[in-house]
Amino acid sequence: MASIITSPGMESSPFLQHHSASLRIWHWLIFIFITGSIITVLINSTVLSPRDNIKLVQEQLTRKGVTVTDDQAFAVSHEYEDKMWNVHILIGYGIAFLLLARVVIEFTQAEDEKMRNRLKKAILLSKQNGKNSADYKHYIRVKLSYMLFFVLLFLTVITGLGMAFGRELGFSREIHGSLKNLHAIIQYFMYAFIVIHLAGVIIAENGKIKGIVSGMINGND
Numbered sequence: 596m597a598s599i600i601t602s603p604g605m606e607s608s609p610f611l612q613h614h615s616a617s618l619r620i621w622h623w624l625i626f627i628f629i630t631g632s633i634i635t636v637l638i639n640s641t642v643l644s645p646r647d648n649i650k651l652v653q654e655q656l657t658r659k660g661v662t663v664t665d666d667q668a669f670a671v672s673h674e675y676e677d678k679m680w681n682v683h684i685l686i687g688y689g690i691a692f693l694l695l696a697r698v699v700i701e702f703t704q705a706e707d708e709k710m711r712n713r714l715k716k717a718i719l720l721s722k723q724n725g726k727n728s729a730d731y732k733h734y735i736r737v738k739l740s741y742m743l744f745f746v747l748l749f750l751t752v753i754t755g756l757g758m759a760f761g762r763e764l765g766f767s768r769e770i771h772g773s774l775k776n777l778h779a780i781i782q783y784f785m786y787a788f789i790v791i792h793l794a795g796v797i798i799a800e801n802g803k804i805k806g807i808v809s810g811m812i813n814g815n816d
């Protein structure tokens with residue numbers, strides 16, 4: 596079975612899998628784009644937070660002999676935040692493209708490397724009782740976490756694009772507000788996935804599934 600190869604200490608481990616070149620490239624691109632997107636969010640909520648920069652704008656203008664109100668200073672600092680949101684939106688288009696690319700990759704993958712076939716196999720394995728039963732139960736949870744991630748990514752992209760093209764689509768302020776709220780809430784689930792995912796692969800690499808991380812680089816061919 597091409598997608599199941601053995602790992603020291605764990606016979607026929609389904610965890611150490613082949614990854615096609617396109618999936619590996621996709622994985623590292625989504626890692627870069629999502630990290631970039633999160634960095635823009637972090638910058639806007641810290642260094643470029645408009646409310647926090649009101650005093651800074653006022654101080655700089657006072658030194659040049661101009662006095663402005665909080666409202667006027669806010670308008671200036673808000674512009675810098677907007678510039679960063681434009682970067683966030685550009686990265687967002689990249690993420691939307693990558694989501695589409697993942698759907699195309701799914702159709703071009705070898706049969707036993709397709710997500711749905713791996714999920715089916717995971718369900719079958721999770722029903723087995725034996726030496727590796729606990730590992731198989733863990734395996735299905737890992738696969739389900741990927742499915743959940745794709746649902747979250749889809750919702751992030753839909754709400755993000757909805758905001759970006761809201762005017763063209765004729766969305767009311769209320770709809771824009773709801774999309775923004777939903778988009779903002781989903782981010783926390785994304786962060787949770789990333790933390791659990793990173794912890795998971797590090798624990799696996801240091802435990803029974805040595806080579807799981809390099810497999811995402813060399814494909815375990």
Ligand code: HEM
Pocket residue numbers: 629632633636677680683684685686687688690691751752754755756758759775776778779782785
């Ligand atoms: C993991 C990926 C992403 C994260 C963590 C994320 C997070 C956020 C957060 C926290 C906000 C601020 C919401 C608020 O002010 O309440 C935001 C705004 C926004 N995001 Fe994202 N986002 C992601 C991906 C995307 C994508 C794929 C798009 C699609 C184009 C997108 C488009 C937008 C837009 C248009 C805004 C509103 C910016 C503004 O206020 O002018 N985001 N995002």
Ligand code: HEM
Pocket residue numbers: 610611612622625626627629630710737741744789792793796807808809810811
């Ligand atoms: C923003 C950060 C990341 C996201 C959103 C992410 C997302 C994903 C997704 C969706 C998959 C499943 C791929 C598929 O079959 O479609 C995956 C697998 C994998 N990722 Fe990540 N990843 C991230 C960061 C990382 C990092 C930093 C590492 C390495 C330290 C890593 C190592 C792996 C490995 C080894 C697998 C395969 C695990 C397995 O066979 O079950 N990921 N990742």
